[in-house]
Amino acid sequence: MDYSPRSIEKKWKKYWDENAVYKVYNDTSKPKYYVLDMFPYPSGAGLHVGHPLGYIASDIFARFKRMKGFNVLHPMGYDAFGLPAEQYAVTMGVHPAVSTNQNIKMFRSQMDNLGFSFDWSRQVNTSDPNYYKWTQWIFLKLYEHYYDNDADKAMPISDLIVKFEGNGTAGVNAATSEDVSFTAEAWQKMSPRERADILMNYRLVYRKESMVNWCEALGTVLANDEVKDGVSERGGHPVVQKPIIQWSMRTTAYAERLLSGLNNVDWPDALRAQQTNWIGRSEGGHMVFDIDGHGDKIKVFTTRPDTVFGATFMVLAPEHELVAKITTNDQKQAIDDYLEYVNSRSELDRISEVKNVTGAFTGAYAVNPMTEENIPIWISEYVLAGYGTGAIMAVPDGDLRDKKFAEHFGLNIIPVVDQTMYPDAGPEDKVGKMINSGFLNGMEVKDAIEATLEEIERKGIGERKINYKLRDANYSRQRYWGEPVPIKYDADGVDSRLPDNELPLELPEMEDFEPGNSTEAPLARNKEWIHSYEGYRLEADTMPGFAGSSWYFMRYMDPNNDEAFASKEAMDYWESVDLYIGGAEHAVGHLMYSRTWHKFLFDIGLVPTDEPFKKLVNQGMIQGVIEHMYLKKEKTDGFSHFICARHAAELNILDKIAKIPVYVDFVNAYGTPDSYMDISSIKRFIEWRPEYKNAIFECSGGVYQKGEYKSHGTANDLHMFTDSEVGKMSKRYFNVVNPDDIVNNYGADCFRMYEMFLGPLEQAKPWDTKGIEGVSKFLRKLWSLFYADGELAVSDEAPTKEEFKVLHTAIKKISTDIERLAFNTCVSAFMVCVNDLKKLNSHKREILDPLTRMLSPFAPHLAEELWQVLGQEASVTTADFPVADESYLKEDSITYPICINGKKRATADFAVDTSKEDMEKASLELEAIQKWIDGKTIRKVIIVPKRMVNIVVG
C-alpha cells in the first residue's frame, strides 16, 4: 500500500467531523490552555500560502497541549464588520451581508482543507446580531463610566452625578476632554441639555466636535492607526483634518496602564517598543503665560522647563482657540492668509513638507514669567493642536525647530545651556550648564529642570505634568456595515442609552448602503429606522471595525450565552489567552484597543484579568518572488519596447526603463539570478497582455517582434533576463501561490510540515515550491516504516537499545522545541529520526507507536491513519504525547574534542565516569597532541564536562 494523502485526509476529515473530535467542553477538572489566532476578516481574495502560517503553528501547539493533558480552547471566527468587508461589497456590487457570507464559506472550506482542530461550534461572527448585541452592551458600559484618576480605574457615571450634586467638580479628579469646574448650585441650575454636555466630557465613550481624519473617498472618519503616511491604510486615499461631531473612546485615560501593563506580558520586544512609542509618554510641566493686555492666559506643555529664560517667543497651533481673540487688527490679514494656507493643505502635504518653515505673527505679546519680558506670539503648523495644550514656549537655544523658526523670522535667540563640556551632545540632549538663566545659572540641566518645576509650582504658574502622544480613538464611522450605536437623542439633543432589553439594536436592511458624499451616514437616510423610537432620533453613525474585535476572545469562552457576553464560570476557568498568534500589522490598532477594553472590563469586575493576552507571537510573512520585465519608458517607432535586464544595464539606460511585473511561471529558472524569458515565454506573455502583441523585445543577441526573431549576427535565441526580487505575495505581482494547489499535489500534512520547515515562525521568509519535495520524501519514508514493499511491516519484536535511543532523542528535541515554538527544528528532528530508523530497518511497534503520537500535531491526518494501522481504536489526537526516557540517552563513553588553545587537534573517547585527572593525563599523552605541545609550556588544562578538553599552551 502506498502513501496516498488525498484519500487519507478525506477519510479522517470526515471522521473528525462525525465524531466531534475537537469539541471543547468547559471541563474544569483539567488544567486549561487557550490558544488563539487573530481571526480573519473575510475578504474576497482568498488565502495564499502565507495566510495559514500562523494557523498551522497555533494548531500544532494546541494539539500538543491537548496531548499533554490540557483542556485546550482553540477557536476561530470572523471579523466580518467594518471597512474592508464593506469596500469589497461595494466594488463587487453586492450587499455586504451577502458577500460576507460567501467569503466566510470560502474561508471555511480553505481552512477545512488544512486539518485544523478548531471547535467550530464556538465560531463567532462580529456581524451576527447575537454577537454584536454584546458589543453594543459593552459600548453602553463604557458610556456609563468615567475614569477616576484617584481610584485609577473606571467608575460609574452615576457616582459622578452624586459628586456633582454634593460638591460640584470640587474633589473630582477624572479623565476629561476639557477642564471644567462648577459648583453644586450651578449643577442644579443646569438644563438637561447642559448636564448631558457636561457628562459627555467624562464618559469613556463620548460625543464631541473634534478634528478628525476625514477620508473623502471612503466617506468616513478614520482612527489614527488607520492612517498611514497621510493616506488611508485601506486604499491609500487622501485624508484631511476636519472638525466633525462624532464619538470617541477615551483611550488616553488608560495611557499609563497601557504602558505599565507591557511589563507584565510575554510579547516580542519590537511590538512592546511600538506600543511604547505610540503611547509616547513624556514627563514635563504645564506653565501659564500671561498675555500682555488680555485677561486670557496661554498654557504650554514643556519637557524643558529649565530653558524658560531662553523662551523668546510663543507659538500657537493654527487651530488654537485664542488665535482669533488675540490677533491684532494690523496682523489680521497675515493671520487669515496663513490660516487659509493651512486649511488648503492635506495631511500628506504636511507630512511631505516637514522641513518648510511657515508661520504668522498674531501681533500679540505674552509675558515670560521669569524674565518679565514681552515675547511675540506666533502661529505655525509645526505646533500641533492635538498634543499637549496646542501651544508652546519657543526656546531657540533648546529646540532645533524653534531655532529654525527664529532664524527664519529673525526672532531673538538667547543661549541658555552651555554644552561645551559635552561636545557630542545636541540641544535635544538634557545635558549642560545653565547660563543667562537667573537663579538657575551654573546648575546642571537635570537639576535645573527640577528647580524650575519647584519654582513654578511655588509661584502657582504651573505644575508637573505627564503627556502622552496617544490620542482618544475616533469611534464613529459614517458607514453602513458596522454595529449601530445604541444611543438616541431627544428633540433638544439630549442623549440617552437604549435599555438592555432593547439590544441588539439591529442594523436595518438597506438596498442603498453606499456612503454619501457628505459626513451624513447612510443610516441617516433610513428615516423609518432613525425614528424607531417615538420622539427620538437614533444615532446614525456606526461603530468602527475594531469594536467587535476588541473582545471576541472572551466570547469564545461561552459563545451562545444570551444572558451575558460570557458566564462568570466560563471566564474564571478560561481566564485569558495564553498564546496569541497573529500579524504584526495589528501592533497599535487591534492590540491597543482590545487591551483598553479589557482593562475597562476588568475595572468594572466583568473579566478576571487586567491583560487579555499573556504571550503573543507575530508570525512572519511568507514572501514570493517577483519577476519584472524592463520596458523602455519611451516607445520606439510607436511600439512598446522591452529590453533584457542585463542588456539595459550594459547600455546604462536603467533610469529610462519601467519595471513591469509578470507571472513567475512565464519565466524560466525564476527566482534565480539567471531567470530569463525566451520566445515561448514571450508568446505566453503576449497572449496574457494583448496590448503588447506588436511590442519589440530586445536582448544583446537580437530583436523579436511580431513573431520574428532577428539575430544581431550571433546564432543565439532570444534570451531576455528578468529582474528577480523577493517581496510580498500579492495579486499585483502575479506571484501568488494558492495553498489549495499545494494541498492537491502533496496533501495537507505535507503542506503543514513544509510551512513550518521553511524557517522560524516569526521571521519573513520566501516561499519556494521546489523545497516541498524534501518533506514529501520524508513522509513517504515514514510511511515505509509501516508498509514495506506494499506489505504491512509492523513487528512486535522488542526494539534494540539503539532504536530506543533514536526515538528518545527525537522525543526530547521535539517536545522542548514545540514548547519554544521552534517548529522548523522539530521537522528537522523528525527527518533525522526517520532516516536513522530507516537505516536500522526498524519496523517495531514500540518505536512506531510513540513516533505516531508525536507526529500527530504536525501531520494529523497521516498520524490518524498510522494509528489505525497500529491497531488503535480511538483518535490519536486523544492519546498522550510521548515523554522522553533519559536513560536511553545516556552514553557509556563520550567523544571529546581535544583542543590546543581552543583549536580542535584530536579526539578521544572517555567513559562517562572518567575523573578529570585521568582525562587530563590521557589527553596530554595523545600522540596527535604531542606535536602541538612540543617545546611549549602547558599553562593549564580546562575540562568542560560532556563538551571538550582544552589545553592552554604558551
Place this chain on the structure above:
RNA sequence: GCCCGAAUGGCGGAAUUGGUAGACGCGCUGGAUUCAAAAUCCAGUUCUGGCAACAGAGUGGGGGUUCGAUUCCCCCUUCGGGCACCA
C-alpha cells in the same frame, strides 16, 4: 531624524546557559538501478592549497573581554520593520 530587529555555504536555515560552526532540506556533482526517463537508493558538497593524509582561513567590517566568541561589550556598514514637526 528617532525607536526596534537582522546579517552564517550556491539557497532556506541549524547551533540550550560562551565549548567540535554549517544540523535538516533544496540545489549541484558523481555513482547504482533502468533499453531510456521519472522515481528510488548510495556517496560527496564552506572556501583556499594538496592525489591524499593534512594544513590554513572562515559566521557583514573593525576593535575588546576570555583558555575558548555565531553567542557577551564598544564602534562602523548594509538590509528589513515601525514612528515621524509630539515641544
